Amino acid sequence: MNNLTNEIFQETAEILKVIGHPIRLCILKGLYVEGEKNVTTMQECLNIPQSTVSQHLGILKNKGIIKGRRNGLEINYSICNEKVIKILETLLKEELI
Template sequence: MESEYKKRSELLKALSHPVRLRIVHGLLKTGCHNVTCMEEKTGMSQSCISQHLQKLRLAGAVTARRTGNEVYYSVSSPVVAGVVAALFEEEASNYVL
């Protein structure tokens, strides 16, 4: 049971950074799933976004899938969507998983 608490706390730590929360919220709301699209939507650099995505991946908040030269990201589970929905007082059922 202790490992489950550690896993959940790592997820919350990853989501506690404003940029990472913005990335996950954007993945759920806009369907913008690659770094190029995230750059255009946020105005942040590719390296900044990539660093934050790496932390989100390590925490289990997002998953990545490679198609050719592009890497596409998605939110890993309905649990993550539920946490973000609660923070923004939105319905998780409106999100794209």
């Protein structure tokens, strides 16, 4: 296996580890299906504390999977990683999530 292939596998494995958490996967599914959302909307949908949602959003943002756009006092999040979008398309097509 050459270095480029190894790098691609390492990057993909890291993405899969990050999105493999049930809450993060649920957040990503919501963003993919319904589009941009703020923390409060996600928290109400997931029925978990806002601090928990924020913690998972921070992980996704730090890994470059989502981005935030400020809208007044709130931040609206959306998926910005094409690999993650392709993974979600595959999962949703198979109705696994």
